[in-house]
Amino acid sequence: xxxxxxxxxxxxxxxxxxxxxxxxxxxxxxxxxxxxxxxxxxxxxxxxxxxxxxxxxxxxxxxxxxxxxxxxxxxxxxxxxxxxxxxxxxxxxxxxxxxxxxxxxxxxxxxxxxxxxxxxxxxxxxxxxxxxxxxxxxxxxxxxxxxxxxxxxxxxxxxxxxxxxxxxxxxxxxxxxxxxxxxxxxx
Amino acid sequence: xxxxxxxxxxxxxxxxxxxxxxxxxxxxxxxxxxxxxxxxxxxxxxxxxxxxxxxxxxxxxxxxxxxxxxxxxxxxxxxxxxxxxxxxxxxxxxxxxxxxxxxxxxxxxxxxxxxxxxxxxxxxxxxxxxxxxxxxxxxxxxxxxxxxxxxxxxxxxxxxxxxxxxxxxxxxxxxxxxxxxxxxxxxxxxxxxxxxxxxxxxxxxxxxxxxxxxxxxxxxxxxxxxxxxxxxxxxxxxxxxxxxxxxxxxxxxxxxxxxxxxxxxxxxxxxxxxxxxxxxxxxxxxxxxxxxxxxxxxxxxxxxxxxxxxxxxxxxxxxxxxxxxxxxxxxxxxxxxxxxxxxxxxxxxxxxxxxxxxxxxxxxxxxxxxxxxxxxxxxxxxxxxxxxxxxxxxxxxxxxxxxxxxxxxxxxxxxxxxxxxx
Numbered sequence: 001x002x003x004x005x006x007x008x009x010x011x012x013x014x015x016x017x018x019x020x021x022x023x024x025x026x027x028x029x030x031x032x033x034x035x036x037x038x039x040x041x042x043x044x045x046x047x048x049x050x051x052x053x054x055x056x057x058x059x060x061x062x063x064x065x066x067x068x069x070x071x072x073x074x075x076x077x078x079x080x081x082x083x084x085x086x087x088x089x090x091x092x093x094x095x096x097x098x099x100x101x102x103x104x105x106x107x108x109x110x111x112x113x114x115x116x117x118x119x120x121x122x123x124x125x126x127x128x129x130x131x132x133x134x135x136x137x138x139x140x141x142x143x144x145x146x147x148x149x150x151x152x153x154x155x156x157x158x159x160x161x162x163x164x165x166x167x168x169x170x171x172x173x174x175x176x177x178x179x180x181x182x183x184x185x186x187x
Numbered sequence: 188x189x190x191x192x193x194x195x196x197x198x199x200x201x202x203x204x205x206x207x208x209x210x211x212x213x214x215x216x217x218x219x220x221x222x223x224x225x226x227x228x229x230x231x232x233x234x235x236x237x238x239x240x241x242x243x244x245x246x247x248x249x250x251x252x253x254x255x256x257x258x259x260x261x262x263x264x265x266x267x268x269x270x271x272x273x274x275x276x277x278x279x280x281x282x283x284x285x286x287x288x289x290x291x292x293x294x295x296x297x298x299x300x301x302x303x304x305x306x307x308x309x310x311x312x313x314x315x316x317x318x319x320x321x322x323x324x325x326x327x328x329x330x331x332x333x334x335x336x337x338x339x340x341x342x343x344x345x346x347x348x349x350x351x352x353x354x355x356x357x358x359x360x361x362x363x364x365x366x367x368x369x370x371x372x373x374x375x376x377x378x379x380x381x382x383x384x385x386x387x388x389x390x391x392x393x394x395x396x397x398x399x400x401x402x403x404x405x406x407x408x409x410x411x412x413x414x415x416x417x418x419x420x421x422x423x424x425x426x427x428x429x430x431x432x433x434x435x436x437x438x439x440x441x442x443x444x445x446x447x448x449x450x451x452x453x454x455x456x457x458x459x460x461x462x463x464x465x466x467x468x469x470x471x472x473x474x475x476x477x478x479x480x481x482x483x484x485x486x487x488x489x490x491x492x493x494x495x496x497x498x499x500x501x502x503x504x505x506x507x508x509x510x511x512x513x514x515x516x517x518x519x520x521x522x523x524x525x526x527x528x529x530x531x532x533x534x535x536x537x538x539x540x541x542x543x544x545x546x547x548x549x550x551x552x553x554x555x556x557x558x559x560x561x562x563x564x565x566x567x568x569x570x571x572x573x574x575x576x577x578x579x580x581x582x583x584x585x586x587x588x589x590x591x592x593x594x595x596x597x598x599x600x601x602x603x604x605x606x607x608x609x
Contacts (some may be wrong), residue, residue, distance in 0.1 A: 013226055015218075015221065015222050018221065019218050022214075022217075022218065022221075023210065023214070026210055026211065026214055026217075027208040027209050027210050027211070028208045030208070030209075030210075030211045031206040031207065031208040031209075032206070034206045035202055035205065035206045044211065044213055047211070047217075048213065048217045048220065051217055051221060052217070052220055052221050052224055055221040055224055055226065056224050056225070056226055056227055057226075057227055058226060059226050059227055060227055062299075062318075062320055062338065063320075063338055063340055064340075065340040065343070066338070066340075116198070116201045116202070116205060117205060120205075124555075131198075132202065135198045135199045135202055136199060136202040136203070136206075138199070148558075149558070149576060150558035150559075150576060151558055151559050151560070151561055151576065151600065153465070153466060153513055153514045153527065153559055154558045154559040156462065156465065156513075157513060157529070157559065160462050160481050160482065
């Protein structure tokens with residue numbers, strides 16, 4: 001059964017069809033939520049909220065062909081809402097175990113891994129969402145903008161500034177003697 | 188290669204490792220929760236499917252003498268049609284570029300309908316309504332027609348053209364348009380007979396020119412991906428931002444090409460800056476182009492003399508050095524530029540004279556976490572219509588001495604202002 005047919009059936013209340021659809025997308029969206037929120041619990045809540053919202057509102061989806069983009073939008077916006085509405089508790093960073101054996105120079109891979117984590121953590125979650133959608137989910141920037149409900153110019157600006165901030169964070173980590181640099185400006 | 192370089196190249200792979208994609212342990216629990224959740228009935232969003240006129244129809248209608256009413260109505264229609272024909276034959280059209288008189292504003296709603304509103308009174312009426320999702324109206328330069336997008340399925344959309352009152356709808360093309368939110372995926376030709384489109388062809392974004400009379404479209408293989416296409420006033424040329432994969436690296440540039448696909452050339456030397464040629468626009472006389480550059484010198488709003496191939500940075504007192512200005516837009520008379528300015532972790536629209544002077548901030552100040560505005564000058568150049576998607580508000584902003592005014596109609600970011608003869 002193809003995806004469109006599954007969506008049509010799920011729209012008519014077939015929960016098994018919805019379960020099959022959910023199974024196809026949940027792993028990637030859960031990982032994206034963890035990257036955006038850097039908090040396992042918040043990510044779990046956001047993903048669940050997104051999927052429950054998808055099930056509840058599925059009959060009102062106009063075009064079954066838009067299901068994947070629609071579901072992604074619901075989950076990502078749940079992530080953004082989670083950031084905006086969360087209690088003022090510190091976010092605990094959780095590192096998932098790496099998939100499979102690293103290739104090449106193990107020490108440098110671990111170092112890169114840590115650098116990435118440090119650089120990502122220093123971004124605001126809404127900026128991190130742009131990086132995750134573009135680099136992790138592989139969405140072109142116009143689709144990133146549509147998913148987040150922001151203008152394309154803002155998506156571009158955020159991606160550009162995020163990369164700048166990450167580069168600065170990495171440079172500072174590689175050489176702690178570097179003077180601090182204001183976000184968005186070159187050293 | 189340093190870890191620094193390696194980091195950006197391998198970002199997707201590193202992120203894959205940082206958050207491995209596995210079915211989460213709460214998946215079954217989540218499905219149990221959805222199984223216990225009732226779905227919204229489809230009819231609960233009835234207003235999305237039926238035009239409001241249908242919903243608002245009175246339930247009880249008293250018996251009336253329909254025959255005489257029908258005859259009178261027919262006569263009235265004939266009189267009105269006759270008046271329109273007479274008015275139409277005498278209508279003056281605005282020149283395709285430069286200053287014009289302000290007409291109606293077309294906007295699309297979140298429900299996927301298109302309305303026409305008189306900005307002076309706020310009186311609005313639906314001109315495209317129904318079960319389809321229709322959005323992104325864009326009025327032709329002479330103000331007599333508009334195009335809009337219609338969701339067909341998935342990422343496939345139809346490009347539809349209609350007369351300014353919504354009559355005479357005809358689908359010109361169906362295809363995969365890259366974005367609903369792209370600032371300039373389409374551009375009307377000066378005489379309104381053609382539309383330049385950037386659309387996906389086999390995964391790559393190319394240039395197609397559609398004819399509004401329904402004759403066959405022309406797609407050009409320019410050897411690169413095409414973005415932000417815009418017609419150049421006073422010529423048969425189009426300008427666009429190009430992305431060209433080379434053997435060693437990808438280059439980006441601002442290009443010009445004639446509408447028959449000939450004469451392709453970069454306006455300035457190309458480079459490898461992905462964000463080096465953002466949102467190019469052309470002045471009303473076709474002499475200048477403006478774009479935003481980040482990631483390499485000279486950063487800021489760049490102003491280009493198209494024929495001379497020379498560029499300068501737009502300067503004003505207090506200008507920040509860095510990627511802090513973007514989305515330039517010429518006023519209809521070419522004397523001012525509006526742009527988004529980033530300062531102290533906040534965004535705000537600014538308007539500055541092209542030949543110098545202070546940048547005038549207008550409209551709401553946005554925190555950096557908020558989306559930036561969509562905006563355009565009014566046809567008479569006096570005000571700026573801006574939409575802020577963070578709270579859904581739209582404003583008419585006066586860079587002069589006048590007061591800013593929040594509009595009453597529920598327009599989304601897709602709004603287009605009709606140009607009328609001065």
